[in-house]
Amino acid sequence: DAGVTQSPTHLIKTRGQQVTLRCSPKSGHDTVSWYQQALGQGPQFIFQYYEEEERQRGNFPDRFSGHQFPNYSSELNVNALLLGDSALYLCASSLTMLVKGETQYFGPGTRLLVL
Amino acid sequence: GNSVTQMEGPVTLSEEAFLTINCTYTATGYPSLFWYVQYPGEGLQLLLKATKADDKGSNKGFEATYRKETTSFHLEKGSVQVSDSAVYFCALTPPGGGNKLTFGTGTQLKVEL
Numbered sequence: 106d107a108g109v110t111q112s113p114t115h116l117i118k119t120r121g122q123q124v125t126l127r128c129s130p131k132s133g134h135d136t137v138s139w140y141q142q143a144l145g146q147g148p149q150f151i152f153q154y155y156e157e158e159e160r161q162r163g164n165f166p167d168r169f170s171g172h173q174f175p176n177y178s179s180e181l182n183v184n185a186l187l188l189g190d191s192a193l194y195l196c197a198s199s200l201t202m203l204v205k206g207e208t209q210y211f212g213p214g215t216r217l218l219v220l
Numbered sequence: 221g222n223s224v225t226q227m228e229g230p231v232t233l234s235e236e237a238f239l240t241i242n243c244t245y246t247a248t249g250y251p252s253l254f255w256y257v258q259y260p261g262e263g264l265q266l267l268l269k270a271t272k273a274d275d276k277g278s279n280k281g282f283e284a285t286y287r288k289e290t291t292s293f294h295l296e297k298g299s300v301q302v303s304d305s306a307v308y309f310c311a312l313t314p315p316g317g318g319n320k321l322t323f324g325t326g327t328q329l330k331v332e333l
Binding site: 109136138140145146147148149150153160161163195197199202204205206207208209210211212213214 | 224252254256262263264265266269271309311313315318319320321322323324325326
């Protein structure tokens, strides 16, 4: 059983560009969350998708947007990239968002560098 | 809002030493508590969790007990190995569901021979 997969593994962009990151959840998982991890910091919650809708959002600007597809895979889009967007972007999936304390399983991440 | 505070690292120990990494939280009600581990260049792996007060999570020799009275979830291991060298994150999800994880800043552990 494949775990959470993310693509690409690394990405280099310049300021002002747009980027799309992709995530496939574990088999049977219907909830996908995205986190941003700056160097030396803990991950910060960006948003969560369930049934193809954004259900929760962290303190991130509208430049960060996402999508969930009928097969539960998800995309994270970031527009008008800033140098401060350089980070490791982690995708996590869980069996459901409806159960308290449900475990989230993380992918290996996409490392984004903005020059 | 919810928050998690961890002891700062790095923590450097000799192999077979006892490990404690402190974690305290601020949240209303009864959150679920987690420890995740991140090895160099990798994503996060769940180490253990506890979803109600006085529960003890355990895995691979690591243990943590959910203490509501002290709002703590300290991570312990009786005898660390070099392979335990990694960054450890304490985290919580709110009691109301939705499962948004709030993480601490992480504690780097280095185990030397």
